Amino acid sequence: MTVIVVMGPSGSGKTTVGQMLADRLEVPFYEGDDFHPPENIAKISRGEGLSADDRRPWISTISKALNADAAPISVLACSALNAVVRDQLCEELRAEARFVLLDVPPEELLRRLQTRAAHFAGPDLLKSQLEALDAAEEAYRLPADRPADQLATAIADWIQAAPSS
Numbered sequence: 001m002t003v004i005v006v007m008g009p010s011g012s013g014k015t016t017v018g019q020m021l022a023d024r025l026e027v028p029f030y031e032g033d034d035f036h037p038p039e040n041i042a043k044i045s046r047g048e049g050l051s052a053d054d055r056r057p058w059i060s061t062i063s064k065a066l067n068a069d070a071a072p073i074s075v076l077a078c079s080a081l082n083a084v085v086r087d088q089l090c091e092e093l094r095a096e097a098r099f100v101l102l103d104v105p106p107e108e109l110l111r112r113l114q115t116r117a118a119h120f121a122g123p124d125l126l127k128s129q130l131e132a133l134d135a136a137e138e139a140y141r142l143p144a145d146r147p148a149d150q151l152a153t154a155i156a157d158w159i160q161a162a163p164s165s
């Protein structure tokens, strides 16, 4: 089993591209933001970045939901900004996690967050998101300042070209 984790900072297109990819592959899509406890949503809504202690239970909830799903492939939209989060996903998921990082220049992220329709994460979160994002060397890094359908195609091609270990 494989979970394709579409990762990146707020505004990078995880939800948009992840949903498109899941539709294309005809596999389940999981939106990481749907699993936050209310206190995390309140914090993010205030423009405050989450701490490691805030993220741990959130990632556990996501992992449990995915582990209850027997689909051979699933797509998860989850920021997974640092190695602690990615390691927790790898440890807790029964499936193999394969990370793809949507790499978008900060000025484009800001533009998207300023124009995104109602969402609890706004542009004031961006600074802490960029500070939290690490090199994510294990991820497939996709330059993502281009149309979402092209990105979904690129990820589907990557999955097919490099099957799971």
Ligand SMILES: Nc1ncnc2c1ncn2[C@@H]1O[C@H](COP(=O)(O)OP(=O)(O)O)[C@@H](O)[C@H]1O
Pocket: 008, 009, 010, 011, 012, 013, 014, 015, 016, 017, 077, 112, 113, 115, 116, 117, 144, 145, 146, 147, 148, 151
């Ligand atoms: N490839 C893209 N090109 C232009 N705009 C995009 C692209 N992907 C997403 N968007 C837009 O940018 C905003 C943030 O996208 P979203 O999918 O919510 O990102 P994330 O889930 O990473 O926070 C949304 O308004 C969305 O419509």
Ligand SMILES: O=C(O)[C@H](O)[C@@H](O)[C@H](O)[C@H](O)COP(=O)(O)O
Pocket: 009, 010, 011, 014, 032, 033, 044, 049, 050, 055, 078, 079, 080, 081, 121, 129
């Ligand atoms: O889609 C988004 O706009 C982001 O993903 C946003 O909702 C937030 O960044 C995380 O869900 C919080 O978690 P992190 O602080 O770990 O990114």
